[in-house]
Amino acid sequence: MRILFVSDNFPPELNAPASRTFEHCKEWVRLGHEVTVVTCAPNFPRGEALEGYKNRLFQREYMDGIEVIRVWSYMAPNQGMVRRILDYLSFAFMASVASVGRRFDTVITTSPQFFTNAVGAFLSIVRQKYWVLELRDLWPESIAAVGAMSNKRLLNWLEKLELYFYRRANLIIPVTEAFKENLVARGIPKEKIHVITNGIDAHLFKRTRDVFPDLQSKKIEGKFLVGCVGTIGLAHCLDFILASAVKLEELAPDILFVFFGDGAEKAKLLKLKEKRNLQNVEFFDPIPRKEVPRVLSGLDLGIVNLKRSKAFRTVIPSKIFEFVAMRKPFLLGVDGEARRIVEQYDVGIFFAPEDEDDFLEKLLSIRRDTQRMSELSQNCELMSRDFDRRKLALTMISTIDSCSQGYRT
Numbered sequence: 001m002r003i004l005f006v007s008d009n010f011p012p013e014l015n016a017p018a019s020r021t022f023e024h025c026k027e028w029v030r031l032g033h034e035v036t037v038v039t040c041a042p043n044f045p046r047g048e049a050l051e052g053y054k055n056r057l058f059q060r061e062y063m064d065g066i067e068v069i070r071v072w073s074y075m076a077p078n079q080g081m082v083r084r085i086l087d088y089l090s091f092a093f094m095a096s097v098a099s100v101g102r103r104f105d106t107v108i109t110t111s112p113q114f115f116t117n118a119v120g121a122f123l124s125i126v127r128q129k130y131w132v133l134e135l136r137d138l139w140p141e142s143i144a145a146v147g148a149m150s151n152k153r154l155l156n157w158l159e160k161l162e163l164y165f166y167r168r169a170n171l172i173i174p175v176t177e178a179f180k181e182n183l184v185a186r187g188i189p190k191e192k193i194h195v196i197t198n199g200i201d202a203h204l205f206k207r208t209r210d211v212f213p214d215l216q217s218k219k220i221e222g223k224f225l226v227g228c229v230g231t232i233g234l235a236h237c238l239d240f241i242l243a244s245a246v247k248l249e250e251l252a253p254d255i256l257f258v259f260f261g262d263g264a265e266k267a268k269l270l271k272l273k274e275k276r277n278l279q280n281v282e283f284f285d286p287i288p289r290k291e292v293p294r295v296l297s298g299l300d301l302g303i304v305n306l307k308r309s310k311a312f313r314t315v316i317p318s319k320i321f322e323f324v325a326m327r328k329p330f331l332l333g334v335d336g337e338a339r340r341i342v343e344q345y346d347v348g349i350f351f352a353p354e355d356e357d358d359f360l361e362k363l364l365s366i367r368r369d370t371q372r373m374s375e376l377s378q379n380c381e382l383m384s385r386d387f388d389r390r391k392l393a394l395t396m397i398s399t400i401d402s403c404s405q406g407y408r409t
Contacts (some may be wrong), residue, residue: 001401002034004104004129006095006120008088008113010039010068014261014289015231016318017136018048018112020389022063022114023201027393029065033097035104037066038095038119041071045231045263047077047087056096071098077264088115095119101124104292104402110134114158116164123276124168133169135179136198138314148181163187171403178314178337194403196396198318199389204290205325208297214284215298218256221269224299224367226331227258228319229292232266232283237307237333239265240354244363245281247356252364253280257303260284293326299367301373302330304338308353316341320348324383329376331362347376 005025008019025035041059042050049055059070069109076083092115099107099119107129109120117133124131139162166183172193174180184190215225232238241257247254257280266283273281287295288319296302302323306312313336320338323330330348332339342348351362366372 001106001397002017002104003036004033004099004102004107004123005037006099006107006116007037007039007263008091008116009044009143010037010042011043011063011289013042015044017112019201019289020136020198020318021110022066022191023389024393024396026064027390028397031397033393034396035066036069036104038069038071038099040091041070041075042093043075044199045077045233047075047083049075057094069098071095079149085115092116093214095123099123106130106132106400108132108134110136111165112137112139114139114162117169120141121165121168124170130171130400130407131169132171132173132400133165135172135174135183138179138182138311165336170407171400173399176316176337182314192403194399196399197387198321199387199392200321200325200384202325202384202388202390205293205322207326207371208293210294211298212287212291213293215258215295216388217267218258219298222254223256224252224301225258225299226303226363227260227299228303229260229287229295229322230319232259232261232263232269234264235306235312236263236265237305237354238269238295239272240333240356240359241305242269242276242281244356244359245278246276247360248356248363249278249280249367251360252367255280255363255367257281258284258295258299260287260292262286262302292322296322296326296328299328301363302348303333304330304348305333306353308335312353313337321387323348324380326403327330327377327380327384329366329373331359331366331398333359337355345386346379347383349376 007021009015011018011022029035041053041055052263055072057072061068061206073091074086074089082131096119107120107123109116111117120131123129166188173196175198180193180195304317304319316338324347332342332348332350333353349366352358
């Protein structure tokens with residue numbers, strides 16, 4: 001099969017959609033499929049081209065057998081809705097131009113960002129090609145949940161456009177059952193919705209004794225390290241963690257929070273740390289994906305946290321799968337589907353989102369319970385096998401192949 005995959009994010013960017021797209025496409029190439037990814041110059045989250053790249057009109061490279069076409073876009077940092085929408089629309093237009101004349105059997109678009117779906121709709125009409133819409137988040141519902149957009153008229157228009165995309169797509173692949181239930185409740189036929197969750201890069205995320213140097217020195221000092229690697233955005237609510245850290249300076253001075261990454265909220269959080277003179281919280285720059293296992297190996301306990309919102313009851317953050325692959329216990333501040341799967345496999349400890357007292361109680365309790373920590377770590381083995389990304393990539397391409405039979409010309 002000749003696959004055209006349209007994604008606003010792709011390596012060397014380090015966020016979850018870039019990783020999922022790359023891992024799936026790499027596996028499909030290994031299985032003998034021809035895969036072309038249309039994306040932009042890597043610039044997430046700062047809106048600046050990463051080292052070695054320029055924001056050119058058109059450029060081509062190859063990564064692990066994947067043809068990667070990068071097009072120009074209006075680059076904007078991951079903050080400020082107007083500039084971001086200009087970024088999204090410019091990419092959608094340029095991606096459409098770059099894709100319309102290419103040879104392919106199936107087009108896959110991954111959302112968010114939401115307007116990649118416009119490329120899929122365009123190609124499904126103009127080229128009469130089979131369109132697969134991969135749904136990783138409900139947009140615009142999720143941006144309304146974090147307060148990034150409040151214009152009701154604009155939100156209503158975007159929701160109508162969202163429903164048009166769902167109806168137009170031939171196949172929808174959401175990453176959670178809750179997303180499927182949401183779509184079915186809004187009139188989308190369940191027959192064309194097939195859930196394929198996020199998963200674990202088992203070949204990359206393996207424990208190592210080669211711990212990230214900054215963390216190794218902290219462990220030598222006797223610190224109990226709690227943290228994560230990833231985007232530091234509005235949804236992740238790390239100001240709640242900093243507020244809890246104030247109390248922990250006296251309650252448990254050995255606990256140190258460490259966060260690796262960048263994003264819209266990082267500058268604000270650094271100012272908050274300085275204002276409160278917090279010595280038990282440290283922020284680090286983003287690191288290459290291959291270095292992430294060295295950081296996670298150095299943590300004593302992971303943390304997965306999102307704002308308290310109905311919208312986030314439907315998501316399963318990718319950090320969960322990374323901690324599970326590393327056999328690393330973690331605290332989970334996300335209710336709903338994420339909590340269900342974590343408690344089903346018994347791999348983490350849930351605390352009520354943004355509930356400071358519950359968070360502190362669970363953290364202080366698990367820190368002292370080495371037996372429970374060991375149990376959680378051992379339980380990760382089964383979940384790691386069940387959510388192996390190679391198996392999920394095979395399931396996804398098999399689903400696309402069977403559902404599109406008779407459509408391809």
